[in-house]
Structure formats: C-alpha cells, structure tokens
Amino acid sequence: MALAKTCMKWLSLAARLRSGRTRLHGGLRLPRNKPGLPVSGAIRSLALPPQLILPLLDYRRDVLTPRVQPGQQVEAGQRLAPGLIATARGRVVAIEARPVIHPSGKSALCIVLEPDADQAHETACHEPLSSLTAERLDDCGVQGLGGAAFATADKLRSARQGDAPLQTLLINAVECEPQIACDEALLMCEAAAIINAIESLMQATQCRRCVLAVENDKTAAIDAIRHALQEHPLDLELVLLEPVYPAGAERSLIRRITGLSLPAGERPARHGILSVNVATALAAHRAQLGYPLSSRVVTVSGEGLPEPVNVRVRFGTPVAEVLRQCGYSAASGNHRIRANGPLSGFDLPSLQAPVTASTNCLGIHPVESLPAVLPCIRCGACEEVCPEQLLPQQLYWYAQADDLPGSRRFGLDSCITCGCCDLVCPSSIPLTQSFRHARDAQREQARQERMAELSLQRYQAREQRLQDRAAAREEKRRLAKAQLNTSRDPIADALARARNRRKPHASPRNAASQPSASAPRPETPATDAPEQDNPPEDRSS
Amino acid sequence: MSTLAPDTRSIAHPQRRVRHIMMHVMLALLPGTLLQAWLIHHRVLLILPVAILSALAFEALALRLRGKALRPALSDGSILVAAWLLTLCLPPTLPLWQLLVGIFVLAMLGKHLYGGLGHNPFNPAMVAYAVLIVSFPVTMTDWPAAPPEDSNRQQSLAWDGLSGATPLDQLRQLRLQQVSPGLVVMADTASGSAPSVDRAAADTQNSLASYPETAQNLIMHSSWKWVNLAWLAGGFYLLLMRIISWHIPLAVLSGVTLMYIGLAASSSGHALPPIPALLSGAILLGAFFIATDPVTAAASRSGKLVYGVGVGILTVIIREFSSYPEGFAFAVLLMNTGVPLIDYLLTGPAGRSRSDAS
Numbered sequence: 001m002a003l004a005k006t007c008m009k010w011l012s013l014a015a016r017l018r019s020g021r022t023r024l025h026g027g028l029r030l031p032r033n034k035p036g037l038p039v040s041g042a043i044r045s046l047a048l049p050p051q052l053i054l055p056l057l058d059y060r061r062d063v064l065t066p067r068v069q070p071g072q073q074v075e076a077g078q079r080l081a082p083g084l085i086a087t088a089r090g091r092v093v094a095i096e097a098r099p100v101i102h103p104s105g106k107s108a109l110c111i112v113l114e115p116d117a118d119q120a121h122e123t124a125c126h127e128p129l130s131s132l133t134a135e136r137l138d139d140c141g142v143q144g145l146g147g148a149a150f151a152t153a154d155k156l157r158s159a160r161q162g163d164a165p166l167q168t169l170l171i172n173a174v175e176c177e178p179q180i181a182c183d184e185a186l187l188m189c190e191a192a193a194i195i196n197a198i199e200s201l202m203q204a205t206q207c208r209r210c211v212l213a214v215e216n217d218k219t220a221a222i223d224a225i226r227h228a229l230q231e232h233p234l235d236l237e238l239v240l241l242e243p244v245y246p247a248g249a250e251r252s253l254i255r256r257i258t259g260l261s262l263p264a265g266e267r268p269a270r271h272g273i274l275s276v277n278v279a280t281a282l283a284a285h286r287a288q289l290g291y292p293l294s295s296r297v298v299t300v301s302g303e304g305l306p307e308p309v310n311v312r313v314r315f316g317t318p319v320a321e322v323l324r325q326c327g328y329s330a331a332s333g334n335h336r337i338r339a340n341g342p343l344s345g346f347d348l349p350s351l352q353a354p355v356t357a358s359t360n361c362l363g364i365h366p367v368e369s370l371p372a373v374l375p376c377i378r379c380g381a382c383e384e385v386c387p388e389q390l391l392p393q394q395l396y397w398y399a400q401a402d403d404l405p406g407s408r409r410f411g412l413d414s415c416i417t418c419g420c421c422d423l424v425c426p427s428s429i430p431l432t433q434s435f436r437h438a439r440d441a442q443r444e445q446a447r448q449e450r451m452a453e454l455s456l457q458r459y460q461a462r463e464q465r466l467q468d469r470a471a472a473r474e475e476k477r478r479l480a481k482a483q484l485n486t487s488r489d490p491i492a493d494a495l496a497r498a499r500n501r502r503k504p505h506a507s508p509r510n511a512a513s514q515p516s517a518s519a520p521r522p523e524t525p526a527t528d529a530p531e532q533d534n535p536p537e538d539r540s541s
Numbered sequence: 542m543s544t545l546a547p548d549t550r551s552i553a554h555p556q557r558r559v560r561h562i563m564m565h566v567m568l569a570l571l572p573g574t575l576l577q578a579w580l581i582h583h584r585v586l587l588i589l590p591v592a593i594l595s596a597l598a599f600e601a602l603a604l605r606l607r608g609k610a611l612r613p614a615l616s617d618g619s620i621l622v623a624a625w626l627l628t629l630c631l632p633p634t635l636p637l638w639q640l641l642v643g644i645f646v647l648a649m650l651g652k653h654l655y656g657g658l659g660h661n662p663f664n665p666a667m668v669a670y671a672v673l674i675v676s677f678p679v680t681m682t683d684w685p686a687a688p689p690e691d692s693n694r695q696q697s698l699a700w701d702g703l704s705g706a707t708p709l710d711q712l713r714q715l716r717l718q719q720v721s722p723g724l725v726v727m728a729d730t731a732s733g734s735a736p737s738v739d740r741a742a743a744d745t746q747n748s749l750a751s752y753p754e755t756a757q758n759l760i761m762h763s764s765w766k767w768v769n770l771a772w773l774a775g776g777f778y779l780l781l782m783r784i785i786s787w788h789i790p791l792a793v794l795s796g797v798t799l800m801y802i803g804l805a806a807s808s809s810g811h812a813l814p815p816i817p818a819l820l821s822g823a824i825l826l827g828a829f830f831i832a833t834d835p836v837t838a839a840a841s842r843s844g845k846l847v848y849g850v851g852v853g854i855l856t857v858i859i860r861e862f863s864s865y866p867e868g869f870a871f872a873v874l875l876m877n878t879g880v881p882l883i884d885y886l887l888t889g890p891a892g893r894s895r896s897d898a899s
Contacts, residue, residue: 028554030552030554031552031553031554033552033553103545178552179551179552302551338548338551342547342548342551342552343547343548343552344547345548346545347548363548363551365548365550365551368550370550371556371558372613374558374559374613374617374658374659375657375658375659375660376659377559377562377619377658377659377835377836378659378835378836378838378840379562379835380786380835380840381557383840383841383842384783384786391840391841391888393840394840394841394884394888409888410888419547419549422546422547422549423547423549423552423554423556424554424556424557425556426556426557426558426559426561426562427558427559427659428549428556428558430546432545432546432547433545433546433547436545437545
C-alpha cells in the first residue's frame with residue numbers, strides 16, 4: 001500500500017511537471033480550407049431583411065424580460081431588454097416564439113422588428129468616450145464574438161475586480177477551426193482599426209502585457225497587422241502559433257501564452273488575464289466611439305454557393321435570408337446547413353433561426369450517410385489527440401452510462417468538446433456528442449439541484465415565518481394572561497370593563513352576573529385571526 | 542442522426558478505420574511468420590490458413606447465434622489477428638483438431654461470450670492458449686527442434702523430422718536436471734516427451750556456474766533468434782505507424798530485464814543474461830503484439846506502464862518457478878484481470894488533477 005502511494009506520488013509529480021509545459025498537447029493538423037477571404041477592400045454588408053428576429057436569451061440561455069411592447073417604434077441601439085439592444089431603427093411587430101439557432105431546433109421568445117428603410121449603414125447612437133468603460137459596453141450590447149457570446153462588460157468588470165492585477169491582455173485571433181475565416185477576414189480588412197481597438201483596450205485595462213495571438217499560416221493577415229503596427233507603433237506582442245486545431249481554445253491558449261494552467265471552469269480574470277476575441281476587441285472600440293454592436297462577420301461557405309464569402313450580417317437576420325443574399329438556392333440540391341463550423345457547430349433544423357453574436361459560420365454541406373459505428377477497441381487514438389489530456393474512451397463509457405460522478409472523474413468538466421477524438425476514432429464513435437449530452441445532463445441536474453435548494457430555502461423561510469408568528473402570538477397571549485393574573489380581582493375588572501362598555505349604550509342587565517365569560521375572551525380572537533390571515537401570506541412568499 | 546456530433550465528413554482528415562489497424566498488425570506479423578515457417582517448421586503455413594478460416598467460421602456462427610450483423614464484425618479483421626497470434630504461439634505440429642478446439646475457445650469463449658469485439662476482458666488468443674496448454678500438455682510442448690544456426694540446409698532438412706523443445710524448454714529441463722537429475726528422468730518418462738536435453742547443452746551442463754553460458758549458447762545460436770528479431774522489427778513497424786504506443790512494450794521488456802537482473806543478483810546463478818532473456822520464448826512477440834491488444838490492456842499512459850511491467854514480472858516468475866516452459870500467456874491473463882482496477886486508479890492527468898483539487 002505504501003509502495004502504491006509512493007508510485008501515485010511520483011506519477012502526480014510527473015503530471016505536474018508535464019502540465020507546466022507550454023506546447024499544445026494533442027490536437028490535429030487539419031486541412032485549413034479557409035474560404036471566402038477578401039482579395040481586397042472591405043467586407044461586404046448584407047442588406048437588411050424585411051424582419052429582424054432578436055431572441056430574448058442571454059449567453060447563459062436565461063430568458064430576458066422585454067421592455068418594449070408590440071407596435072412600439074424603437075431606435076437603433078435602444079435597449080429592448082437587459083442585455084439586448086435593437087440592431088436597427090424600426091417598429092416592434094410582435095413578441096412571440098420563433099426558432100433560434102440551437103441544435104434541438106427549439107423556439108424561444110423573440111422580439112420581431114420591422115426595420116425602417118434607409119439604414120444601410122450602422123450609425124452611432126452615443127457620444128464618443130475618451131476611455132472605454134464597462135457601462136458603455138453594456139449600453140452598446142457588446143458580447144463576445146468568439147462563440148460563447150459572454151457579456152464583455154462583465155468580463156471587463158471581473159478583470160478589474162480580479163484577485164490579481166491585470167497582467168495579460170490576450171487578443172485571440174487564433175481561428176483554428178477549418179472552414180471559418182471571419183476573424184481572418186477582419187484582420188486583413190480592418191487591421192488599422194484593430195490596432196486602435198487594442199490600444200484603447202490596453203488603456204482601459206492598464207494591462208502590463210498585451211499579446212495578439214495568430215496562427216503563423218495566416219500570412220496576409222499577419223502582413224496587414226505588421227503594416228498597421230508600423231504606422232501606429234504599439235507595445236503589442238505578436239505571437240505566431242502553429243496552425244493546430246484547437247489552438248484557439250481559451251484555456252490551452254492561455255497555457256501556451258502565459259504558462260498558466262487554469263482549472264476547468266475557472267475564469268481567467270481571477271489570474272489577472274483578460275482574453276478577448278479580436279472581433280470583440282473591435283466591437284468594444286466601436287462602442288467607445290458610440291456605435292452599438294449590431295452586426296458581425298459571418299463566413300458563408302460550401303456547396304451550392306457560387307463562391308464562399310465573408311459578409312457582415314446584422315443580428316436578427318434569418319439564416320435563410322443570409323444564404324439567399326449570398327447566392328444560395330435551396331433548389332440546387334439536398335443540403336444541410338451547419339452553423340458555427342464543422343467541429344464545434346451543429347446542423348440547423350430551421351433556416352428561419354436568426355444570426356446572433358455567436359454565429360461565426362454557416363456551412364452548406366451535402367447530405368451524406370455516416371460511417372457505421374463499430375465497438376470501441378480502446379486503441380487510444382482519442383487520447384493522443386485530446387488537447388486536455390483526457391481519456392475520451394473511458395469518459396465515453398461513463399457518459400454512456402449516465403454516470404455523472406464517473407464522468408467528472410474522467411474530466412467531463414475539462415472537456416472542451418473540440419471533436420478531435422471523433423475525427424481520429426477508428427470505430428467512428430460519436431464521442432463528442434455523448435460528452436455534450438452528458439454535459440447538458442449535468443447542467444440540467446445542477447439547475448434542478450439549484451431549484452430544489454431554492455424551494456427548500458423558501459419552504460424553510462415560510463416555516464420560520466409561521467413559527468415566528470405563532471411565537472409572537474403565544475407571547476402576546478402570555479402577556480395578556482399575565483396582565484389578567486396580575487390584576488387583583490378579575491371580577492372587579494370585568495365589572496369595570498362592563499361598566500365602561502355600558503356607558504355609551506344601554507347596558508345588558510346581567511353583565512355583572514357573568515364574570516367567567518370575560519376571562520377567555522382575549523384568547524378567542526388571537527387564535528382565530530391568524531388562521532384566516534395565512535393564505536394571503538403564502539401567496540406573497 | 543443527432544446534430545450534436547462534430548461533422549467528420551466535411552473535413553478531409555484521413556480517418557483510420559479498425560480494419561486498417563488490423564491490416565497493419567497483420568502486415569507486421571508477416572515477416573516473422575514467414576521466418577518461422579522457413580526456419581522452424583513449414584507446417585506453420587498449413588495451420589495458419591486453417592486457423593484463420595475456422596476463426597472466420599466460428600465468428601460467423603457466434604454472430605449468427607447472437608443475432609448480429611455479420612458484415613461489419615467479419616470485415617474488421619480483429620478475429621484474423623487473434624487467430625494469427627494464437628497460431629504463432631502453437632507448435633506447428635499440433636494436430637488440426639486441437640487447433641480447431643483452440644480457435645473455438647478463442648472465438649466463442651474468449652470473445653463472443655463477453656459480447657464480442659471491445660467487450661472481452663481477457664485476450665482471446667491467450668485464453669485459447671491457456672486452455673490448450675492445460676488440455677493438451679504433450680502436443681502443446683512438442684515443438685519441432687530448430688536446427689542450429691550454422692547448419693546448412695541439408696542438415697536442417699534432416700532436423701525437420703525430429704521433434705524436440707524450444708530453447709526455453711531445454712533450459713527448463715537443464716535447470717531441473719541440475720537441481721535433481723532423477724526428477725527430470727521421471728518427468729521425461731512421465732510426459733513421454735522426446736529426448737529433452739540438446740547435445741550441445743549436455744556437454745556444458747556439468748557445473749552450475751556454466752548455466753548462463755549454456756543458456757546464452759542455446760538461445761543465441763538457435764534459429765528462434767531470427768524469428769524473435771523479426772517480431773522486434775514488426776513491433777517497430779507498429780510503433781512507427783502509431784498503431785501501438787511505446788508504453789506497453791517498453792514496460793514489458795524492462796519488467797523482464799529487471800526480473801532477470803534481480804534473479805542473477807539474488808539466486809543460484811540460474812538467471813539468463815538480459816539480451817538472451819529478451820530474445821527467448823515469446824517475450825518479443827508478446828511485448829509488441831499480444832500485451833498491446835488495446836481492448837484488454839490498461840487505457841491511460843501510466844496504467845499502460847503498470848500493466849506492462851506487471852506482465853513482464855509475472856512472465857519471468859511463471860517461467861522460472863513453475864512447470865510451464867513459457868509464462869507469457871498466463872502473465873497477460875493475470876494482468877488482464879487487474880486492468881479494471883488499474884484503469885480506476887490511474888485515470889490520467891484529468892483524474893489526477895481532480896483528485897488533487899478535491
């Protein structure tokens with residue numbers, strides 16, 4: 001036993017030594033296939049659709065409460081709900097359930113906006129600020145454009161309140177997933193604006209070190225950035241990384257840039273690191289200049305398109321409208337539309353779902369049959385490519401068995417669902433899918449536990465309240481009794497009370513002959529009244 | 542199909558299927574098999590096709606009985622590899638009906654009884670080997686005598702007719718003889734096996750101290766050396782093609798080496814020097830082809846190391862202290878029983894960091 005313990009100690013020591021290294025573990029060199037990069041000039045903006053659909057959901061998928069009514073006229077940039085702004089001037093025509101971008105094809109409450117004409121360009125709706133503030137980010141609805149759509153204002157606030165002073169500002173331009181090129185297009189076309197944006201973020205955060213991370217095969221984008229840096233010198237580290245998928249995942253990127261291994265689920269801000277997607281940085285800068293975040297660059301690629309493009313799409317534009325404006329016709333064949341990239345994305349059940357801040361890519365792929373799933377032979381290919389050094393095949397068994405503690409033991413929380421294991425599995429087992437299911441199940445269980453905890457608290461509070469009230473009542477009665485007991489002669493008291501009562505009216509004749517009836521009198525109303533009071537109390541709690 | 546799965550179709554990433562893995566393994570086995578047929582006994586080329594065909598038949602039967610689709614399981618090649626590995630562990634002169642018994646055990650009891658590919662806790666080939674060596678000890682240890690390396694082809698043809706023992710078996714007999722000469726005679730008459738001790742060995746068996754040299758001579762001058770070197774080459778091919786990782790072979794080989802060094806230091810001089818030890822018996826075949834069977838081996842890297850070292854140590858213990866000439870099969874089976882525990886304790890970095898945090 002002692003020997004086994006020593007062995008474990010050595011092994012964990014070895015693991016700690018290994019985790020300190022900055023190379024990305026595992027990962028895959030995938031064919032890059034970055035479609036639709038602009039040859040020259042600016043990124044084309046799509047025309048406004050007849051209707052904009054703005055889901056009342058935040059990044060946690062919690063439902064937002066609308067602050068507008070159907071029929072109301074709203075301005076561009078006006079707040080429609082906490083965390084949701086109008087992406088164009090127009091009239092709210094409905095607040096109703098519409099399909100949203102979600103693998104299940106579920107519907108959610110959306111604000112449907114009919115935009116006015118003549119709004120080809122986004123307009124500023126705030127005064128420019130000399131320095132960026134979290135409030136301005138809130139006002140402009142700035143969200144992370146890298147995929148998670150986390151509220152950038154919250155990120156900035158938590159970076160300022162972090163335990164450690166902000167050491168590193170990490171601008172993430174590592175767009176490692178194949179078939180997504182929206183950030184690369186942005187780097188190529190708006191390099192100068194990006195340098196300005198980074199400068200304003202550096203001023204706002206007072207960071208000590210600022211890193212812009214890009215893969216080294218994006219030569220045109222790197223040239224553009226270098227050129228912009230020559231014209232506008234900035235204390236910015238340009239870090240070029242090997243083009244390995246998933247090098248852009250936040251945790252592994254932080255590990256490679258700073259050498260710091262964050263535990264799963266921990267925010268980088270707690271360690272003095274602020275990590276921002278490059279498009280988000282640009283959006284934050286535009287917010288400082290007064291522009292609300294109302295559009296993003298989307299890569300539209302795949303078969304059935306005349307050519308792949310990167311276009312600027314106003315949030316709320318239905319996917320079908322985006323595809324139509326990019327030249328796709330549904331008649332050209334049997335296709336499936338995939339949102340957010342081949343590996344981290346999903347096939348869209350409904351094309352009426354609107355583009356949101358997290359929609360970075362729309363791919364049009366032919367419908368093909370999947371290879372047959374064979375049994376796992378534990379070959380370990382998945383383990384070799386896992387960037388988080390998990391054992392996907394072991395995790396798979398526990399996830400399949402709905403064993404949440406077991407799944408967590410094998411690192412379900414650390415899994416970034418990058419899909420590398422699926423790509424190398426010789427048995428074509430849908431590993432990542434089962435991990436996503438397991439994680440959803442875990443979130444659902446956590447949510448239910450939270451709800452159960454809340455109702456327990458409510459129940460206990462009510463019990464406490466009832467007890468307090470009963471105790472107060474008891475106390476009152478005890479006091480009343482004590483008062484009764486202290487008076488020397490209850491009969492004389494009762495007589496006096498009866499006399500007092502008789503004064504204004506005609507007195508009952510034999511009031512004095514019934515002294516015993518007066519003794520229990522304080523008790524009766526005291527016990528009856530609260531019982532009648534209870535139900536309304538319950539409703540309010 | 543659920544839409545939550547990553548889209549592996551739209552990415553042109555070469556995906557290696559199970560049958561490709563099995564094909565690489567068979568390719569790596571080919572040179573050693575041919576050498577074994579050429580140098581040891583040509584009957585290898587007879588029993589190998591019989592074993593493979595009967596394995597396919599039993600697999601088909603098992604799938605039929607279980608009501609499963611025949612095509613995916615038969616085409617994945619796993620049963621071919623298992624049958625091939627079993628054949629390589631059997632004496633080429635084994636009667637065919639005993640071979641069929643072995644294949645039946647392999648396919649039915651070793652594999653499909655537990656649920657087929659990926660679900661068997663024990664290496665099916667080694668289960669079959671264990672059943673055969675317990676059931677038919679005489680024919681299972683009756684190997685054709687390998688001609689000495691320096692003999693020419695004519696001599697080796699003459700050798701073909703003789704039966705004898707592998708160098709390892711000869712060594713075991715030699716050891717027993719040195720401890721108590723009478724016992725070996727009894728053992729020989731009891732088992733009815735052919736003259737056990739090679740003449741070259743008999744010349745040098747006089748003193749205890751010369752045992753390692755005898756062993757070295759026996760092993761290093763036997764044709765088995767070339768067969769074993771062919772397994773080593775095949776193993777390197779598998780490593781290069783990334784079919785297997787280095788953890789298990791290295792752990793097995795170091796376990797064996799450490800045990801022999803320990804034996805040499807501690808005991809009566811019965812220990813083999815490391816190089817002949819690694820070239821003896823089924824060590825190289827086992828380390829690269831049998832212990833690396835992913836289904837029945839440990840999963841994490843540290844687990845693989847523990848598993849491999851365990852196989853190496855147990856092999857030497859069984860080989861040196863039991864009545865079986867070779868212990869690899871039992872060592873693998875014993876360590877297979879420990880795999881669930883190893884997998885539970887050594888979960889890789891994720892599990893360790895979690896347990897550190899909590």
